[in-house]
Amino acid sequence: MMALTALLPLGFLFVILIGIPLCVGICVYRDAKARGMEPVLWTLVAVLVPSFIGLIVYLIVRSSHTASVCAHCGAAVQDSFVCCPSCGAKLKYTCPACGKPVDDDWKLCAHCGAELDADRPRTVVRREAGSLKWLWIVLIGIALVFVALILLAMLNYTTAFHQGMTTAVIDIA
Structure with missing residues (x-):
């Protein structure tokens, strides 16, 4: 159970640093290509500009490109x-x-x-270029992974807490 606790931060880190930018990059590349925009440039802007500002700029600019x-x-x-x-x-x-x-x-x-x-x-x-419906599906999937990791961490914590309490009760007796 302890090894699982050590892997939880790595799971969070993977989702935050790799999963979300990768999904955003794929979505922006496909959408920009379908709209006749420069897909590589917009993918780099959406992924590398921090705090999702690049993605917000892309979503504003893309609305004028049919x-x-x-x-x-x-x-x-x-x-x-x-x-x-x-x-x-x-x-x-x-x-x-x-x-x-x-x-x-x-x-x-x-x-x-x-x-x-x-x-x-x-x-x-x-x-009409492809909608970003599947971007929402991917982002919801990532959010569900976050929730699952948090629930798993809470379950692991409560299990360890109860095991500690059981050990403390046995030591007192």
């Missing part, structure tokens, strides 16, 4: 791209009147007011 993909090849593209860097497909139509780029969902050109063809096919598909 994942868009080319309708032709499925490659990740940014809203500012005019053509797909992977397949070269045109990502923005141009207004027939003024020649300026227009978005897929526009009915009128914002630059000159000309009516746009409503039947034109979509060039960019916006998809």
Whole structure:
């Protein structure tokens, strides 16, 4: 029972120093990659900046990045791209009147007011990047491990306390 007590601090240390940053890093990497952001950079920021400040900054910045993909090849593209860097497909139509780029969902050109063809096919598909639902599942799992370690420590302490009391009662008798 004493060896188990010696391992409890190591379990806490492992969960705090390795488990939580590893889970946060995996979640941020996958989410940043799905959103077309720089995954390695954001993973390093989220994991290495202390007190979860890096993770908070990432969560604020990520909200402005939606994942868009080319309708032709499925490659990740940014809203500012005019053509797909992977397949070269045109990502923005141009207004027939003024020649300026227009978005897929526009009915009128914002630059000159000309009516746009409503039947034109979509060039960019916006998809919602994966939610961080599984991050919450992992964090809840880590919290449950914490609770289990604390309960185990309390059980070990009370067992040792009662054994000590039994020994004290026998010594008195």
